[in-house]
Amino acid sequence: xxxxxxxxxxxxxxxxxxxxxxxxxxxxxxxxxxxxxxxxxxxxxxxxxxxxxxxxxxxxxxxxxxxxxxxxxxxxxxxxxxxxxxxxxxxxxxxxxxxxxxxxxxxxxxxxxxxxxxxxxxxxxxxxxxxxxxxxxxxxxxxxxxxxxxxxxxxxxxxxxxxxxxxxxxxxxxxxxxxxxxxxxxxxxxxxxxxxxxxxxxxxxxxxxxxxxxxxxxxxxxxxxxxxxxxxxxxxxxxxxxxxxxxxxxxxxxxxxxxxxxxxxxxxxxxxxxxxxxxxxxxxxxxxxxxxxxxxxxxxxxxxxxxxxxxxxxxxxxxxxxxxxxxxxxxxxxxxxxxxxxxxxxxxxxxxxxxxxxxxxxxxxxxxxxxxxxxxxxxxxxxxxxxxxxxxxxxxxxxxxxxxxxxxxxxxxxxxxxxxxxxxxxxxxxxxxxxxxxxxxxxxxxxxxxxxxxxxxxxxxxxxxxxxxxxxxxxxxxxxxxxxxxxxxxxxxxxxxxxxxxxxxxxxxxxxxxxxxxxxxxxxxxxxxxxxxxxxxxxxxxxxxxxxxxxxxxxxxxxxxxxxxxxxxxxxxxxxxxxxxxxxxxxxxxxxxxxxxxxxxxxxxxxxxxxxxxxxxxxxxxxxxxxxxxxxxxxxxxxxxxxxxxxxxxxxxxxxxxxxxxxxxxxxxxxxxxxxxxxxxxxxxxxxxxxxxxxxxxxxxxxxxxxxxxxxxxxxxxxxxxxxxxxxxxxxxxxxxxxxxxxxxxxxxxxxxxxxxxxxxxxxxxxxxxxxxxxxxxxxxxxxxxxxxxxxxxxxxxxxxxxxxxxxxxxxxxxxxxxxxxxxxxxxxxxxxxxxxxxxxxxxxxxxxxxxxxxxxxxxxxxxxxxxxxxxxxxxxxxxxxxxxxxxxxxxx
RNA sequence: GCACGCAUAGUUCAGUCGGCUAGAACGCUGCCUUCACACGGCAGAGGUCACAGGUUCGAGUCCUGUUGCGUGCACCA
Numbered sequence: 001x002x003x004x005x006x007x008x009x010x011x012x013x014x015x016x017x018x019x020x021x022x023x024x025x026x027x028x029x030x031x032x033x034x035x036x037x038x039x040x041x042x043x044x045x046x047x048x049x050x051x052x053x054x055x056x057x058x059x060x061x062x063x064x065x066x067x068x069x070x071x072x073x074x075x076x077x078x079x080x081x082x083x084x085x086x087x088x089x090x091x092x093x094x095x096x097x098x099x100x101x102x103x104x105x106x107x108x109x110x111x112x113x114x115x116x117x118x119x120x121x122x123x124x125x126x127x128x129x130x131x132x133x134x135x136x137x138x139x140x141x142x143x144x145x146x147x148x149x150x151x152x153x154x155x156x157x158x159x160x161x162x163x164x165x166x167x168x169x170x171x172x173x174x175x176x177x178x179x180x181x182x183x184x185x186x187x188x189x190x191x192x193x194x195x196x197x198x199x200x201x202x203x204x205x206x207x208x209x210x211x212x213x214x215x216x217x218x219x220x221x222x223x224x225x226x227x228x229x230x231x232x233x234x235x236x237x238x239x240x241x242x243x244x245x246x247x248x249x250x251x252x253x254x255x256x257x258x259x260x261x262x263x264x265x266x267x268x269x270x271x272x273x274x275x276x277x278x279x280x281x282x283x284x285x286x287x288x289x290x291x292x293x294x295x296x297x298x299x300x301x302x303x304x305x306x307x308x309x310x311x312x313x314x315x316x317x318x319x320x321x322x323x324x325x326x327x328x329x330x331x332x333x334x335x336x337x338x339x340x341x342x343x344x345x346x347x348x349x350x351x352x353x354x355x356x357x358x359x360x361x362x363x364x365x366x367x368x369x370x371x372x373x374x375x376x377x378x379x380x381x382x383x384x385x386x387x388x389x390x391x392x393x394x395x396x397x398x399x400x401x402x403x404x405x406x407x408x409x410x411x412x413x414x415x416x417x418x419x420x421x422x423x424x425x426x427x428x429x430x431x432x433x434x435x436x437x438x439x440x441x442x443x444x445x446x447x448x449x450x451x452x453x454x455x456x457x458x459x460x461x462x463x464x465x466x467x468x469x470x471x472x473x474x475x476x477x478x479x480x481x482x483x484x485x486x487x488x489x490x491x492x493x494x495x496x497x498x499x500x501x502x503x504x505x506x507x508x509x510x511x512x513x514x515x516x517x518x519x520x521x522x523x524x525x526x527x528x529x530x531x532x533x534x535x536x537x538x539x540x541x542x543x544x545x546x547x548x549x550x551x552x553x554x555x556x557x558x559x560x561x562x563x564x565x566x567x568x569x570x571x572x573x574x575x576x577x578x579x580x581x582x583x584x585x586x587x588x589x590x591x592x593x594x595x596x597x598x599x600x601x602x603x604x605x606x607x608x609x610x611x612x613x614x615x616x617x618x619x620x621x622x623x624x625x626x627x628x629x630x631x632x633x634x635x636x637x638x639x640x641x642x643x644x645x646x647x648x649x650x651x652x653x654x655x656x657x658x659x660x661x662x663x664x665x666x667x668x669x670x671x672x673x674x675x676x677x678x679x680x681x682x683x684x685x686x687x688x689x690x691x692x693x694x695x696x697x698x699x700x701x702x703x704x705x706x707x708x709x710x711x712x713x714x715x716x717x718x719x720x721x722x723x724x725x726x727x728x729x730x731x732x733x734x735x736x737x738x739x740x741x742x743x744x745x746x747x748x749x750x751x752x753x754x755x756x757x758x759x760x761x762x763x764x765x766x767x768x769x770x771x772x773x774x775x776x777x778x779x780x781x782x783x784x785x786x787x788x789x790x791x792x793x794x795x796x797x798x799x800x801x802x803x804x805x806x807x808x809x810x811x812x813x814x815x816x817x818x819x820x821x822x823x824x825x826x827x828x829x830x831x832x833x834x835x836x837x838x839x840x841x842x843x844x845x846x847x848x849x850x851x852x853x854x855x856x857x858x859x860x861x862x863x864x865x866x867x868x869x870x871x872x873x874x875x876x877x878x879x880x881x882x883x884x885x886x887x888x889x890x891x892x893x
Numbered sequence: 894g895c896a897c898g899c900a901u902a903g904u905u906c907a908g909u910c911g912g913c914u915a916g917a918a919c920g921c922u923g924c925c926u927u928c929a930c931a932c933g934g935c936a937g938a939g940g941u942c943a944c945a946g947g948u949u950c951g952a953g954u955c956c957u958g959u960u961g962c963g964u965g966c967a968c969c970a
Binding site for chain 2: 006008009010195202218219220221222233265266267269270271274275276277282283284285287344345390391393394397398401489490492520524526557558560561563564566570571573574576577578579580581583584585586587588589590591638639642645646650653654657658661665749752753755756757759761762763842843845846849850853856857858859860861862863864866867870871873874878
């Protein structure tokens, strides 16, 4: 590609639009079950079919894409299965709202069948938007395998599982108190209830004793439930109430006679020590009700309004309206003793965002304890690894205290429960299809259970249902168990734990080996992103402004390990600027001609063929390759981005590229060729290392610089491996060169500092005389004076054993040498002394510290020899350097 | 209440096994349209590693406690 056709700044839009369709068409993302390669599989956490791309998805899917592309380059047969979740409540609510707004119809107007037809229509038209949006991000998903949790195959798996668990006795139907969402009018699982800290009131009511001998004061946060009270409970040891044994209470307003019961559950210290008991509307009261065989009176309907059993005065009232009415009535009756402010936790429906109502009803449950035990063991034993590991504790706590999972939902959108009830005798038959005849009464008439299943009852099967389980497909054989799961810690119970249970139960094997929990994204003020705060940036806009690569890189670069991530759009400048840096390094390369022929393999090059700076960059590249590989295999994405960023920017561009100019702008063709080979070799590796994070620009530049053929891709290039130790040694790309060149850069920096002090224009070339600190330094500096001159912007670099400065001369004291800069008329003796004295003071502080350490006998006797020697060497170096500074100061005096 | 996490430069964060002068980005100061890049370069300023103890030759790092912030779980009506 010609330099002229390359714009000065990188423009990602066209590049990104060009590559994605090519990748997809050429089938680079396809997972082949017949391949001989070791598979590497990821199943996407299926986003809601109603969803649009959020930053959370960007982070999550970028991480998966990094793993997939990394493992593909490492030679694995990759398979990343995408798809969407039917998201029961969310989708049903969304379509209901849509129908209400567009046609003024409710789901009841349409009826179940027609409503479902409309939801499917809606799904076809508007659903799965996010699937298209993910392509914009560059994700290497195997789109031909896209699945939907409500498609035919997955529904089959769901039914199969339901029937199996029922037959094993792990699914049962029971009359229990469950969490009810009055807005969505459905049961919820415990996990779908969010506890919010709320300021409330504690009302103290007087409940008169039936015999007229006084009253008991009860405290409640929920006055409306008193209409369903069937007892008052006190602690058996509470002396205040010992005389109440056998007595009853005449429940005010309702005028129902209810017993006083004695139960350990009651806390004597709280409130008045007496609790009103409403078994149908409180889980604890329900337990007491069961223990004491109390009647259970439901006083509310499914919409949260009071029913007939609440009494004619309250029937039809909303629960919160009724609360006020009951308090007013009690006050009127003179039975309201006092009202206290009370801070407490109120359970809210995750989806409906209204307080949940504990409600007694007939629901289906999964008995999870037997499933949880092996699932806990899989994580504790290390068969499954969590990253970061601390989530294991959270997981363990939940698994050890797990309660049965309420799986029935009073919705229409979802997998219908495969239970059939005989019209004749009421017999329940659980089967994948409507039974032909009742096994008991031989009736042929059945009706299917009206309820559908919790959405998570299909997603927990996702890692194998996407491969058409229970059919024994070759995909299932090849790609299960999957390798890594990337997801948010917020769904560890909803999804991760349950997938582990299902995998072990139905496949007999764990569903994945590693689980990486992503950061939670917050805005700059640390608030969670939410629609209502209007602080959720639209990733598509960000991509349009900065590019997908920039967004991807930035997200990973700024996400701290295992903590929340603070995001703002401006931070995408990090990724954009970095992409631009890479692009311009490529542009620089293009100025200097076509790709070299032997760019990939440098094994013919020996130490003497290479300049110190070439050897240095090859050694640093080795470190970068090792670092990136270790970081990625350990799921340290953030670390990988930081180290590559620094390598590319601070080492490759700031130093190597500048040093290369010394040769490239010269006229030694052989030397030019070698430097270009080293450049091409290093830059091609940089592009490969960065490809998983920044797929578009790396592919573009890999082609532009001729590293890939027309039909090829950087995706199929091998992941870089460090040089073998012998080869690195033969090339002189070793520790010694790294340390020498670091010292050289220190010297150059010192010289630049002098230039800066005297405001020498950056392009003005000056004479530099170097007096090396010792013979090694002298030999090293002699090796490549050209790069020294280039990096110092020197007209002439003289290496001398000593130098008698005369007149106006600046001095730079570095590790390798003292540099003299004859600068006629600009050097200020006082400024010069000041600068040197500052350097002297700094060194002195370190010398004292090191001296103290070494004169400490305990240090010398206890510390490892290596550490002591290091300290001695350091002290010697510091002393040598400070002597040079002092010498110079004397000569200035 | 229980559990987990966090506290390092103005800000957001790195800092591996305890060991060389604690790093980066953004921001800040000065110089520079220089030949890949002003989405840039060069030079620089900026730190009581929350606090108090302890272990150690040596602590940002390990231990104990304190304070502050955050998250998860939990039936206190």
